[in-house]
Amino acid sequence: DVDVPESHPRYESLLTRHRIEAGVDAGITSRQGLIAQGRGEAYDYLLGEATIDSADRAERAAAAYLLGADHAVVSVNGNAAALVPGELVELAAATGADLEVNLFNRTEERIERIADYLREHGADEVKGLTADGRIPGLDHERAKVDADGIGDADVVLVPLEDGDRAEALGELGKTELVVDLNPLSRSARAATVPIVDNIIRAIPGITAHARDLADDADAQRAAIERFDADAALSDAEAAIRGGV
Numbered sequence: 001d002v003d004v005p006e007s008h009p010r011y012e013s014l015l016t017r018h019r020i021e022a023g024v025d026a027g028i029t030s031r032q033g034l035i036a037q038g039r040g041e042a043y044d045y046l047l048g049e050a051t052i053d054s055a056d057r058a059e060r061a062a063a064a065y066l067l068g069a070d071h072a073v074v075s076v077n078g079n080a081a082a083l084v085p086g087e088l089v090e091l092a093a094a095t096g097a098d099l100e101v102n103l104f105n106r107t108e109e110r111i112e113r114i115a116d117y118l119r120e121h122g123a124d125e126v127k128g129l130t131a132d133g134r135i136p137g138l139d140h141e142r143a144k145v146d147a148d149g150i151g152d153a154d155v156v157l158v159p160l161e162d163g164d165r166a167e168a169l170g171e172l173g174k175t176e177l178v179v180d181l182n183p184l185s186r187s188a189r190a191a192t193v194p195i196v197d198n199i200i201r202a203i204p205g206i207t208a209h210a211r212d213l214a215d216d217a218d219a220q221r222a223a224i225e226r227f228d229a230d231a232a233l234s235d236a237e238a239a240i241r242g243g244v
């Protein structure tokens with residue numbers, strides 16, 4: 001299990017890595033998820049392993065979009081489930097969003113395991129197994145979604161989504177909220193709201209903003225109006241390059 005002393009200077013980062021390893025062992029996370037985690041860690045290191053101001057504004061805008069949606073869905077993949085299962089359930093509860101398992105390397109077995117894992121962390125309904133909807137423009141396996149989930153949603157939060165699917169969802173006219181530590185990735189660039197932050201910090205951050213913004217339509221509108229996606233991406237890139 002996890003055996004890292006809390007005094008270790010990179011405690012959080014090592015704990016995160018262990019959760020992904022455990023996710024692979026439990027059949028929740030794919031082996032490719034280990035590579036994605038490595039890429040994310042490198043960017044997080046360069047960002048100082050902290051939520052930069054523009055990412056905090058993005059989390060607030062994301063919360064406002066989720067609260068204002070007709071039908072919001074939080075998409076969950078194997079890395080997200082391994083890292084923040086309880087936090088995803090809390091976010092869905094705080095915003096009224098559905099949870100839908102949505103995998104790049106899709107297997108029924110892994111979807112079942114992730115759904116079970118989310119239920120162990122307090123979720124009641126978890127979508128993703130019906131897979132009776134399709135995202136146009138993607139090959140068969142990549143295209144599968146639930147017709148009454150992501151298929152029907154006007155706002156979708158996709159943490160760590162792959163570039164092709166992020167672009168295809170954007171083309172469907174859905175408001176897309178993406179958590180991705182790489183501001184240059186196609187996923188971040190396709191997003192209405194790119195959140196350049198570690199999912200470990202981003203999901204609780206969005207939930208805190210959602211609680212703050214609940215029942216305040218003016219504040220929700222202001223959070224959306226204040227947010228500029230291009231400026232946020234440039235700001236994150238500058239922070240990574242050491243320019244701020």
Ligand code: ATP
Binds near residue numbers: 179197
């Ligand atoms: P592109 O979007 O350019 O097509 P990709 O989607 O093919 O790239 P992947 O390696 O599949 O590339 O994507 C993983 C992405 O998730 C990387 O951009 C990485 O920075 C990001 N990532 C990994 N772990 C985390 C994390 N814990 N929090 C936030 N983002 C993360």
Ligand code: MG
Binds near residue numbers: 161162185186187
């Ligand atoms: Mg990507």
